Structures are given as structure tokens and as C-alpha cells.
Amino acid sequence: MADPALDGLVEALRCLPGVGQKSAQRMAYHLLQHDRAGALKLARALDGAVNEIGHCARCHTFSRAELCDLCADSTRDARLLCVVETPADQAALERTGSYKGQYFVLLGRLSPLDGLGARDIGLSALLTRASDGVVEEVILATNFNAEGEATAHVLGEQLKARGLKVTRLARGVPVGSELEYVDLGTIAHAFMDRR
Amino acid sequence: MADPALDGLVEALRCLPGVGQKSAQRMAYHLLQHDRAGALKLARALDGAVNEIGHCARCHTFSRAELCDLCADSTRDARLLCVVETPADQAALERTGSYKGQYFVLLGRLSPLDGLGARDIGLSALLTRASDGVVEEVILATNFNAEGEATAHVLGEQLKARGLKVTRLARGVPVGSELEYVDLGTIAHAFMDRR
Numbered sequence A, B: 001m002a003d004p005a006l007d008g009l010v011e012a013l014r015c016l017p018g019v020g021q022k023s024a025q026r027m028a029y030h031l032l033q034h035d036r037a038g039a040l041k042l043a044r045a046l047d048g049a050v051n052e053i054g055h056c057a058r059c060h061t062f063s064r065a066e067l068c069d070l071c072a073d074s075t076r077d078a079r080l081l082c083v084v085e086t087p088a089d090q091a092a093l094e095r096t097g098s099y100k101g102q103y104f105v106l107l108g109r110l111s112p113l114d115g116l117g118a119r120d121i122g123l124s125a126l127l128t129r130a131s132d133g134v135v136e137e138v139i140l141a142t143n144f145n146a147e148g149e150a151t152a153h154v155l156g157e158q159l160k161a162r163g164l165k166v167t168r169l170a171r172g173v174p175v176g177s178e179l180e181y182v183d184l185g186t187i188a189h190a191f192m193d194r195r
Ligand SMILES: [Zn+2]
Pocket: A056, A057, A058, A059, A060, A061, A067, A068, A069, A070, A071, A072
């Protein structure tokens, strides 16, 4: 009885993580009934992001240029490579002003329950990046929750096996928290105390 | 530091009900990292639905034609008008096969906490529709939860004031539940016992 375009919208909304059939239906009704302008804006934003944003060739973060601004910045210390899960985590670290090295952005973390393995977080790209002969130390700054710790463990083992010095942000960061929400002073201290 | 197209996508995703900054960010990362095809499909679906789907001139449900299939069906009993909250509720009632009248779809319900008032659920359009001189009975089939009951109460008062017979689905429908998930037999019985 429903319109195929409406059914199609409900189905398409289910590509969003955490959105099931019932949520998708409520979203579709809401957009068509109360926010058609928002729906069109979202369509434009999806097109724009997919068409314009790729991945930085060095650090893997989202970037429209071959190299992101940070990787292209020759004043950053190329001997230090900090591994983070997301661009938001990287931004949180940058706001502290306490780190002047480079980054590798996993864009995820090992999560066997969600079917996310080493391939999804670009493990081999990280190993290649860290083995450039310039990087001396890899600082693992994945989140301090179960999945982030597991990710740090796996990455650390692989990096050490290649003769790299591997450190982890100090546990000044409260256990169980997400970096993005940690106060700047705590993160700065954790950089100094990295182990 | 982030890309404006990425920021724009996060911002645009917040037009979805129940999606805050953190969820929107997770959705944007997920789409760009793992499901670019899904993101493009969603953009097409949003465009398609907004451009192709309007509202039925008689019952207010989503429809690409001036009149939806059901309103255009001359075999339906025009003396009965059943008021439902959503197309999904209407579909649930139709599946029972126990109702042969017409419908009015509110596409919402009174929800003062969400700022949804009489205007948002098309009260005046319903009153006009029910006062066509043919409708003899209006069956209120809003959900049997607090907001649905309040909506039925307000609509009932207004319809009765215009001399219309107003009934409500019998309480065979379990209190607190949503019609879409109620078994067919219960709904069929509730139609017979409408009060
Ligand atoms: Zn980069």
C-alpha cells in the first residue's frame, strides 16, 4: 500500500548505524511531514561528502587533498607517529597543543563483535607508514575502553615486531572514557607520561 | 581542522529525529569509511521521496497522486471515516480486512512536549473532511498510549461539536501498545466492539 519512494527512503535510512526499521520509518515520516528542506539539505551533504572527501595518502584520515593539512605540514616532527581512532580524537589531541608529531588515523578500532578486524582499521597501511625509516616512536592513543585497549595491544605487538619503539598515552586519561570528552590538561599530562 | 563537507554532513544528519551531535558524527564517519554506496543511495532516496511524494488531498496521507489509491477507491464506504496517526497504522488496520470505510491520516499526534499541536496534525483539515455531509461516523484509531488517547479526546470533542457520531476502537487493543504491532485478530475484534 505504501509508495515505493517512501519504502525506498525507509530502506535507505537503514544504512545509518543504529537505525532499524522502526526508527527509519519514524525518520522518513518526520522528514516528509515536517522537514523537507532538511531532507534535501541532507541529500546534498551526502553527495558532497562522498564526492569530495577521500583519504589522506599518509595518515588515512578524511581529506579532499592527496595529503591532509597536517601531513603536508613540514614543521611537524616526522619521528613521532601518534595513532588515533577517529578525526575527532585527533582534533582533541591537537587542541592540547602538547604534541608536535604526525598522526595515523585508524577510522575505527578492532571490534570483533561488529566484524571489524585488522583490515578495517588499515593495519597494513599503518605498518607501512610506520616503517618509513624516519618514524622512531609510535604513540598509541586509541581510546581507553575495552576495544581501544585491545586495538592498542594488537597494534603494539605488530609494531614492536618491526623494531619500532611503541608507547601508550599514560593512564592519566580516566579509564572507560572517550578522548574527545577528556579535559585538555589531563590529555597534556598523559602525553608527558606516555609509557 | 575538519573538512567543511564533513562538518556539513554531520550538521545535516542532525535533522533526523533523535540524532544528536555525537550520533551524527558516528554516522558520518561510518558512511564515509564503510558505506559510500549506501550514502549515495540515501541521497537519491531523499531526493526521490521529497520530489515525488506529496499529500493526498482527501486523507492527508503521503501520496504521489492528487488522491491516494484508497481515497480513489469508490467501493469504500464513504459514511465511515477512520482516523489514524500514521500510514503504518493504516496499513495495520487494512491487513485485518475488517474495515471497508475511508481514512484520515494525521501523520502525527498531539504532543505538547514535542511542540506538536492541533495545527501539526491537520485538525482543521480533518474537521473539513468529516463535515462533507456524507461521513456519518468517525472512528478514532489513534494509538492507545497517553498521547494517542489525548489526541483522540481532543479530536472527539471537536467532531462531536459538529454533530458527528464519534467512536473509538474498543479496548481489545492492549493499553500502552502501538497498533502496528498488535495481532490482526485483536484489531478485528476492536473494530466490532468500537464504542
Ligand atoms: Zn594525513
